[in-house]
Each structure stands twice: as structure tokens, then as C-alpha cells.
Amino acid sequence: MDLIIFISVYLISCFVIAFMAYKKKINWWLALIISVIVTPVGGFIYYQSNNPIKAYKEVRYKCQRCGFYFTEKATFCPFCEHDGHKIPLKKIYVDMT
Numbered sequence: 001m002d003l004i005i006f007i008s009v010y011l012i013s014c015f016v017i018a019f020m021a022y023k024k025k026i027n028w029w030l031a032l033i034i035s036v037i038v039t040p041v042g043g044f045i046y047y048q049s050n051n052p053i054k055a056y057k058e059v060r061y062k063c064q065r066c067g068f069y070f071t072e073k074a075t076f077c078p079f080c081e082h083d084g085h086k087i088p089l090k091k092i093y094v095d096m097t
């Protein structure tokens, strides 16, 4: 009987860790597997040591003609300007990982 209670608590702990990992937007199923195999303590260490992938946005300047992205702001695309076209760069935001 005690064993059933122990297993129940154990599994609930595993799912709590997995749920916390899910909330933190990290690999929750891996947290669950670690918790089951290495005990929820191991799962918790995994949870603590992992940070969610921060997707941040960065400004890029895109040329509409050649499709090239520039990190520096310029009035016209230097490549197209070289070819005799004055193409204003369009400010866009790109996802960085």
C-alpha cells in the first residue's frame, strides 16, 4: 500500500515538473522523462538549469530589388546603387534565435 502511495507521489511530482517545464516553455517531455528515470529531483535540476530559447527581434534593412539584408541603415542599397538603381531600404524585423 505504501508503495502505491509512493509511486503516485513520484508520478505526480514528475508531472508537476513537466508542467512547470511546459510553463517555462522548455522541453517539457524531456523534463518528464528525466523526472521518471532520474527522479523528480533530477527533473527539477533540469528545469532549473534550462532557460527558454529567447526569440528576439532584430532590425534589418532589406533591399526590395536584390533582396539583400543589411544590418546598417543606409539610404539606398549599395549594391543596386552600384548598378545605377536607387532602391530605398525597407526596415524590417527578423526573428533571431
Ligand SMILES: [Zn+2]
Pocket (backbone or CB within 6 Å): 063, 064, 065, 066, 067, 068, 077, 078, 079, 080, 081, 087
Ligand atoms: Zn539591392
